[in-house]
Amino acid sequence: MSKRDDIMNTTLDLIDxxxxxxxxxxxxxxxANVGSGTIxxxxxxxxxxxxxxxxKARIHMGACMxxxxxxxxxxxxxxxxxxxxxxxxxxxxxxxxxFIDSYSYSPYISPDIRNMEDDSREAMxxxxxDGQKQGIIREMNVMLCHQIIHGIxxxxxxxxxxxxxxxxxxQVHQSLEACWKAIKV
Amino acid sequence: MSKRDDIMNTTLDLIDxxxxxxxxxxxxxxxANVGSGTIxxxxxxxxxxxxxxxxKARIHMGACMxxxxxxxxxxxxxxxxxxxxxxxxxxxxxxxxxFIDSYSYSPYISPDIRNMEDDSREAMxxxxxDGQKQGIIREMNVMLCHQIIHGIxxxxxxxxxxxxxxxxxxQVHQSLEACWKAIKV
Amino acid sequence: MSKRDDIMNTTLDLIDxxxxxxxxxxxxxxxANVGSGTIxxxxxxxxxxxxxxxxKARIHMGACMxxxxxxxxxxxxxxxxxxxxxxxxxxxxxxxxxFIDSYSYSPYISPDIRNMEDDSREAMxxxxxDGQKQGIIREMNVMLCHQIIHGIxxxxxxxxxxxxxxxxxxQVHQSLEACWKAIKV
Amino acid sequence: MSKRDDIMNTTLDLIDxxxxxxxxxxxxxxxANVGSGTIxxxxxxxxxxxxxxxxKARIHMGACMxxxxxxxxxxxxxxxxxxxxxxxxxxxxxxxxxFIDSYSYSPYISPDIRNMEDDSREAMxxxxxDGQKQGIIREMNVMLCHQIIHGIxxxxxxxxxxxxxxxxxxQVHQSLEACWKAIKV
DNA sequence: GATGAATGAGAGTTCATTCAT
DNA sequence: GATGAATGAACTCTCATTCAT
Numbered sequence: 001m002s003k004r005d006d007i008m009n010t011t012l013d014l015i016d017x018x019x020x021x022x023x024x025x026x027x028x029x030x031x032a033n034v035g036s037g038t039i040x041x042x043x044x045x046x047x048x049x050x051x052x053x054x055x056k057a058r059i060h061m062g063a064c065m066x067x068x069x070x071x072x073x074x075x076x077x078x079x080x081x082x083x084x085x086x087x088x089x090x091x092x093x094x095x096x097x098x099f100i101d102s103y104s105y106s107p108y109i110s111p112d113i114r115n116m117e118d119d120s121r122e123a124m125x126x127x128x129x130d131g132q133k134q135g136i137i138r139e140m141n142v143m144l145c146h147q148i149i150h151g152i153x154x155x156x157x158x159x160x161x162x163x164x165x166x167x168x169x170x171q172v173h174q175s176l177e178a179c180w181k182a183i184k185v
Numbered sequence: 186m187s188k189r190d191d192i193m194n195t196t197l198d199l200i201d202x203x204x205x206x207x208x209x210x211x212x213x214x215x216x217a218n219v220g221s222g223t224i225x226x227x228x229x230x231x232x233x234x235x236x237x238x239x240x241k242a243r244i245h246m247g248a249c250m251x252x253x254x255x256x257x258x259x260x261x262x263x264x265x266x267x268x269x270x271x272x273x274x275x276x277x278x279x280x281x282x283x284f285i286d287s288y289s290y291s292p293y294i295s296p297d298i299r300n301m302e303d304d305s306r307e308a309m310x311x312x313x314x315d316g317q318k319q320g321i322i323r324e325m326n327v328m329l330c331h332q333i334i335h336g337i338x339x340x341x342x343x344x345x346x347x348x349x350x351x352x353x354x355x356q357v358h359q360s361l362e363a364c365w366k367a368i369k370v
Numbered sequence: 371m372s373k374r375d376d377i378m379n380t381t382l383d384l385i386d387x388x389x390x391x392x393x394x395x396x397x398x399x400x401x402a403n404v405g406s407g408t409i410x411x412x413x414x415x416x417x418x419x420x421x422x423x424x425x426k427a428r429i430h431m432g433a434c435m436x437x438x439x440x441x442x443x444x445x446x447x448x449x450x451x452x453x454x455x456x457x458x459x460x461x462x463x464x465x466x467x468x469f470i471d472s473y474s475y476s477p478y479i480s481p482d483i484r485n486m487e488d489d490s491r492e493a494m495x496x497x498x499x500d501g502q503k504q505g506i507i508r509e510m511n512v513m514l515c516h517q518i519i520h521g522i523x524x525x526x527x528x529x530x531x532x533x534x535x536x537x538x539x540x541q542v543h544q545s546l547e548a549c550w551k552a553i554k555v
Numbered sequence: 556m557s558k559r560d561d562i563m564n565t566t567l568d569l570i571d572x573x574x575x576x577x578x579x580x581x582x583x584x585x586x587a588n589v590g591s592g593t594i595x596x597x598x599x600x601x602x603x604x605x606x607x608x609x610x611k612a613r614i615h616m617g618a619c620m621x622x623x624x625x626x627x628x629x630x631x632x633x634x635x636x637x638x639x640x641x642x643x644x645x646x647x648x649x650x651x652x653x654f655i656d657s658y659s660y661s662p663y664i665s666p667d668i669r670n671m672e673d674d675s676r677e678a679m680x681x682x683x684x685d686g687q688k689q690g691i692i693r694e695m696n697v698m699l700c701h702q703i704i705h706g707i708x709x710x711x712x713x714x715x716x717x718x719x720x721x722x723x724x725x726q727v728h729q730s731l732e733a734c735w736k737a738i739k740v
Numbered sequence: 741g742a743t744g745a746a747t748g749a750g751a752g753t754t755c756a757t758t759c760a761t
Numbered sequence: 762g763a764t765g766a767a768t769g770a771a772c773t774c775t776c777a778t779t780c781a782t
Contacts, residue, residue, distance in 0.1 A: 003763085019292045021206045025756060035764035037759080046756065105287070107204040140359045147344040148337050148363050155336020156329065164328045174325045178333050182367035188746080210773065220747040225774065373742085389662045391576045395777060405743035407779080416777065475657070477574040510729045513719040514711065518733050521710020522703050529702040544695045548703050552737035558767080580752060590768040592755080601752065 004042045006032040011053050016095040020050065020103055051113050054103065057096040058116060064089040065120035075136065076180070079127050082120060083153055083176055090157040091167065098161065101154060124149070128183070138185045149179045189227045191217040196238050201280040205235065205288055236298050239288065242281040243301060249274040250305035260321065261365070264312050267305060268338055268361055275342040276352065283346065286339060309334070313368075323370050334364045374412045376402040381423050386465040390420065390473055421483050424473065427466040428486060434459040435490035445506065446550070449497050452490060453523055453546055460527040461537065468531065471524060494519070498553070508555050519549045559597045561587040566608050571650040575605065575658055606668050609658065612651040613671060619644040620675035630691060631735070634682050637675060638708055638731055645712040646722065653716065656709060679704070683738075693740050704734045 010032040014023045025046065029036050043049040065085040069078065090097040104114055128145050131137030137145065156175045160167040195217035199208045210231065214221050228234035250270045254263065275282040289299055313330050316322030322330065341360045345352040380402035384393045395416065399406050413419040435455045439448065460467040474484055498515050501507030507515065526545045530537040556564075565587035569578045580601065584591050598604040620640045624633065645652040659669055683700050686692030692700065711730045715722040 037764050141350045143344055143349040144356055147340045151336040151340020152333050155332045159328055159332040165326045171329055178367040182363040222747055407743050511720045513714055514726055517710045517714040518707050521706040525702045525706020534698045535696045541699055548737040552733040592768055
């Protein structure tokens with residue numbers, strides 16, 4: 001693995017363990033077995049490094065969420081598939097997920113990168129639009145609708161990650177159902 | 186207004202404007218017209234100051250959320266009242282709300298204070314339990330259920346606060362309805 | 371007891387407990403039950419306060435050392451009397467003694483006060499001069515001679531105060547004898 | 556010379572000139588031509604720096620005191636050799652000597668380092684024990700005896716360093732003789 | 741005389757960043 | 762490309778001192 005990857009992986013680990021604000025270059029260097037100057041050969045500075053880690057995580061999550069996505073299948077299938085993928089990503093890649101969840105609106109992450117193209121979001125929005133055209137999903141601002149679904153999944157994961165409850169098939173099922181009922185007519 | 190209040194208000198303002206991590210004592214002092222030592226006459230240090238501001242905001246929000254709450258009224262009334270109060274608080278006191286929303290799980294906020302007694306949460310949980318007994322609300326883990334509602338309101342407010350949509354009577358109504366439908370049988 | 375005395379006594383206590391450098395006005399005020407401004411009604415500042423405490427201790431020690439001193443008695447009696455008084459003072463007033471011993475040459479104590487008139491020193495020096503005239507005490511610089519005696523007593527007390535050995539009649543006797551033999555012909 | 560040595564030497568100079576308590580990092584940096592951060596690359600903080608300087612001085616003094624020491628020679632030779640070495644060290648390295656003399660019992664110096672292994676002290680104590688066995692040195696607590704000798708030398712040096720008298724061959728001879736007579740039978 | 745809220749110069753310390761090797 | 766010694770601006774925090782009451 002390249003030094004560049006060592007640095008990025010170590011950075012993510014440290015952010016997850018200690019929080020972004022207490023991650024210092026000294027800690028990264030030490031853990032990644034890298035000289036202090038080396039970081040600057042790959043990244044312009046701390047902000048750039050963090051944003052790169054964030055971008056990578058977002059791309060990873062975006063790809064995972066569209067796994068198995070087929071625009072041809074029935075609307076509810078597509079809806080459920082994407083939300084399930086999000087839950088799975090949160091469970092399988094907790095560090096990436098938590099980083100995105102916690103710091104998307106931190107001033108460290110530049111708006112440009114936070115608002116990067118996001119195919120999964122576009123897919124969700126087209127699902128909502130379609131559903132509204134078909135009369136399955138209630139009429140409301142598409143973004144509001146998206147936010148409602150997103151809010152449920154995010155909150156459910158958070159409760160799970162701080163051990164408020166397990167996240168087995170049952171809870172996953174109940175959560176997805178809650179999403180759907182929240183927005184259908 | 187006392188120096189103590191000047192300091193706390195200024196701190197909240199700065200946190201909202203620049204984020205917790207970039208708020209320095211120098212900025213607080215200057216904006217609050219206070220000598221650097223004065224802060225330490227009232228607060229043991231930065232952490233104590235920030236936690237005091239947090240606690241005050243939490244107490245304020247807790248009081249607002251239970252405004253007009255009457256345990257005797259019908260269950261849906263109580264449910265709707267509390268959620269509406271939360272939305273109103275978010276709209277009327279955006280700085281307090283955003284601070285609580287953004288930093289509750291930051292390492293700056295001590296767990297003791299984060300987990301302070303919260304009457305509104307208790308009220309919500311008893312509403313859920315009652316609703317489940319009455320067969321109105323679906324059977325599921327109470328915390329999961331609470332998290333779902335909380336997640337919707339939180340996400341809706343966030344979308345509003347970053348100007349994705351307005352939050353007028355219509356959107357408020359739709360959001361509350363989404364909450365209710367998400368959890369009722 | 372007056373506020374002034376409260377302040378001075380508390381200061382001495384704190385110096386003995388924590389060392390001069392870590393004694394702050396805040397600690398003195400709190401322990402002496404005195405407002406922070408009050409100190410400045412009695413003392414011009416920290417240096418003046420400390421020097422006053424020092425001067426008082428020196429005067430006290432000076433008086434103790436000459437207790438029972440009779441210029442008419444035999445030379446060795448006078449010699450022994452003064453040194454015994456010094457040992458007794460160290461044992462009876464350890465805080466005063468340690469303060470003088472530890473800080474006489476600290477930059478905090480002004481040279482003027484450190485070199486204040488000292489009747490006991492003058493008495494010792496006249497004893498030495500007399501002894502040399504009588505051919506009992508060896509010829510050497512009077513100050514060197516005084517320093518030798520002083521050094522022994524001081525070091526003996528220090529060893530006692532850090533619990534290297536007890537300081538009973540036996541050790542006192544041996545120490546005084548050492549002093550005498552060190553300088554006699 | 557390395558930056559590390561620059562810092563340590565400057566620190567010793569400043570301590571000797573102004574006293575430990577008034578030595579600040581700003582002064583060290585400026586005088587040693589070193590950036591403020593550099594100190595922390597070599598020393599964990601002020602306490603560590605000061606203790607390192609102290610340790611170095613103690614090691615230096617310890618080595619000097621045992622110079623020419625030969626356990627085979629006659630007892631008085633050994634005794635005289637060590638005390639002479641101490642006087643010489645005080646004369647040749649006044650800054651090191653004064654630092655050790657003044658601050659060994661300051662709260663800045665950690666007990667661990669103050670009580671570091673000290674070959675010269677051990678040598679002295681074995682000289683005393685031997686002397687007592689041979690009936691040359693009076694019977695008394697070894698530490699008390701050591702303290703008496705130590706006290707004389709220390710006090711003699713102090714008087715010299717504050718210009719009370721010169722410290723030529725004559726005074727040195729008289730002081731050593733005083734030491735010996737103070738403890739011999 | 742007594743008070744204590746307010747002060748601010750200056751302390752030790754952190755840490756991203758530079759640059760000669 | 763990789764290094765790490767050196768840097769210094771910026772931070773939190775301490776504490777003797779002032780002054781209106």
